[in-house]
Amino acid sequence: MENNVILSVSDVSKHYKYYKTLFDIKKNVIKAVDGVSFEVYKNEVFAVVGETGCGKSTLSKLILGLTEKTSGEIYFKGELLDYKNKKKDFRKKIQILFQDPYSSLNPKKKIYKIISYPAVRNGIIKNKKKDRMEFALEQLKIVGLPETTALNYPHMLSGGQRQRVGIARCLSVRPELLILDEPVSALDVSVSAQILNLLMDLKNETGMSYIFITHDLKLVRHIADRVCVMYGGKIMEIAETDDFFKNPSHPYSRSLLESMSFLTSTRRNL
Amino acid sequence: MSLDINNLTVELCAGKDENECINVVDTLFLSVKEGEVVSIVGESGSGKSFLGLSILKLNPQGVSRIVSGEIKIKCKSQNIEADILKLKPDELTDVRGKIISMIFQDPNTSLNPVMKIGEQITEAILVHKKISKKEAKDIAVKYLNYMNIDGLARFNSYPYELSGGMRQRVMIAMAMVLNPCFLIADEPTTALDVTTSLQVLKLIKEIKEQSNVGIIFITHDLTVARSISDRTYVFYAGQIMESGNTENIINNPAHPYTVSLIKSIPSLSPDYVPKQKLFNISGYLTKDDFKKGKCRFYSRCFKRDDGCLNDIALRSFRDAENGGKYRRDVRCVKFNSDAVIK
Structure with missing residues (x-):
């Protein structure tokens, strides 16, 4: 498995410091992510679960380099992940799909511009309308949207279609690792099934790895290979999905599972 | 005690053209009895929230109108038996909150951010009841305690000081404070995560058992509907x-x-x-x-x-x-x- 490691996070922390009142002499510290280590393998779905405020989103920001880490190191394919290193171009290799497709697309731009922008920015295609259009049409085909969408604005699309545009935008730079930040929690059940199927197909075709951030254990069971449970900025448990659902070892995992099984089993349990 | 909706049709007109009108709620029959939880399940855009608003005649005026039907309410504890659609505006104010109250989807946006939560709850009481502010405060504190929030300590808190689950419980306290006969819960757990939504669901269940209120539970999640409701209406395109x-x-x-x-x-x-x-x-x-x-x-x-x-x-x-x-x-x-x- 050694060579298959695509992302290795070792002992990473993010502490936010702030003054509680105006006259505080010492800063208070919030440990949003505290000494987290894990590895993500190639072509794997690695699920991160936990409730609101447990540091899931901070963790994804750290991996994307959107916020400075306090300590620890992250390696991508054995190389130190440093977004300032222009030669390595890590930006191309790690992408994120956001939770809310209603606020993550620029309302002033047409869909083909939204999709092709990362490719232009990273020098994959030239900044010409013809090139961008061709590129966008290709991408739209991959995510199963009609070609006419290219000239639409985001407000003309439904939630599911917007999320597909989001996926097309992520894929435009051919990433090797995709962070999915609650990709279907803003969508309806029927539409979320479509998106999940699409994500699974894409993974099998391209051999990408996913970090799947969610609080819905049903999805984890369906899609993930391994599960990581976070609570209060720390990792409580990392386990294979099957083992996790059969025999969760940490008390917090058990209480999470209980609250889920309450929702899925009959009402008598309440 | 019962709420019966018979043959309700609500029309929504987006443009000026009369042919553009659609029936967002179409010939709907629905009934809720005392101490019963009825859930309405449907996807977004199916008109389920619109239905919830129409029951209280809160549907946006001007673009939508109730074409036909009746909404009969019978509530012994408040001594009322009426058809909501035939009530005059001031009588309707009495019904809203006092007989049928509503919990909205997003507790982050439906509480007033510049008012203390205690004030918001007592405001609801003082509109409907002629009692002193102090008595109203006592009632509010009692209901906050009932929702597992320390009423006295939190009475003077602002919404931003509370977590999402707590805010939703404040909303429920506000809805229950006048002891209504019916409660319309419009996706009360959608904005919350698993563990807190479980707490809120348990609380709603408890309220149902203790005060015998009839609940219309609007949701898009069949699993949630299953865990809480006795009967389910599957709603699609009105x-x-x-x-x-x-x-x-x-x-x-x-x-x-x-x-x-x-x-x-x-x-x-x-x-x-x-x-x-x-x-x-x-x-x-x-x-x-x-x-x-x-x-x-x-x-x-x-x-x-x-x-x-x-x-x-x-x-x-x-x-x-x-x-x-x-x-x-x-x-x-x-x-x-x-x-x-x-």
Whole structure:
């Protein structure tokens, strides 16, 4: 498995410091992510679960380099992940799909511009309308949207279609690792099934790895290979999905599972 | 004590053209009894929130109007028996909050951010009851305690000082503080995460048992509906597609839409095989689906044929389970059973 490691996070922390009142002499510290280590393998779905405020989103920001880490190191394919290193171009290799497709697309731009922008920015295609259009049409085909969408604005699309545009935008730079930040929690059940199927197909075709951030254990069971449970900025448990659902070892995992099984089993349990 | 909606039709007109009007709620029959939880399940855009607003006549005026129907309420503890649609505006104010109250979806936006939560709750009391501020405060504190919030300590808190789950509990306290007969809960757990939504659901269940309030629970999540409701109405494009006992509907769905909905949810049951392709309903709910002259689910149905190109009527059957105790209404020509109720 050694060579298959695509992302290795070792002992990473993010502490936010702030003054509680105006006259505080010492800063208070919030440990949003505290000494987290894990590895993500190639072509794997690695699920991160936990409730609101447990540091899931901070963790994804750290991996994307959107916020400075306090300590620890992250390696991508054995190389130190440093977004300032222009030669390595890590930006191309790690992408994120956001939770809310209603606020993550620029309302002033047409869909083909939204999709092709990362490719232009990273020098994959030239900044010409013809090139961008061709590129966008290709991408739209991959995510199963009609070609006419290219000239639409985001407000003309439904939630599911917007999320597909989001996926097309992520894929435009051919990433090797995709962070999915609650990709279907803003969508309806029927539409979320479509998106999940699409994500699974894409993974099998391209051999990408996913970090799947969610609080819905049903999805984890369906899609993930391994599960990581976070609570209060720390990792409580990392386990294979099957083992996790059969025999969760940490008390917090058990209480999470209980609250889920309450929702899925009959009402008598309440 | 009961709330009966008979033949309710609500029209929504987007443009100036009369032909552009659609029936967002179409010939709807719904009833809630004392101490019963009834859930309305449907996807976004199906008109379920609109229905919730229409019951209180809070539907946006100008663009929508109630075409026909009646909403009969009977509430012994408040001594009222009336048809909401025939009430005058000031009588309606009495009904809202006092007899039927509502919990909204997003607790982050439905509380006033510049008012202390205690003030917001006492405001609701003082509008309806002629009592002193101090008495109102006592009631508010009592209800906050009842919702597992330290009433005295939190009375002077602002909404931003509370977590999402706490805010939703404040909303519930506010809705329950006048001891209403009915409660409309419009997706109260959607904005919350698993563990807190569980707490809120348990709380709603407790309230139901203790104060015998009748609850209309609007949700898009069948699993949530299953955990809390006695009966379920499956709502699509303004029409009831199927209704009946919740457990029976989930174990033995009759309408193709319900079947597809259940199939498209991954499950936690031990015999579920992960990583297979999920069943999905092709296409999207569009404005055209609201038009007359065909089954509203026609464009997305896997059982459709030319027989569906008519207006489909709701037919009633008896469920085979539980010794035929429960009634099942289905709006599908493809479904047949011997136990027809005429």
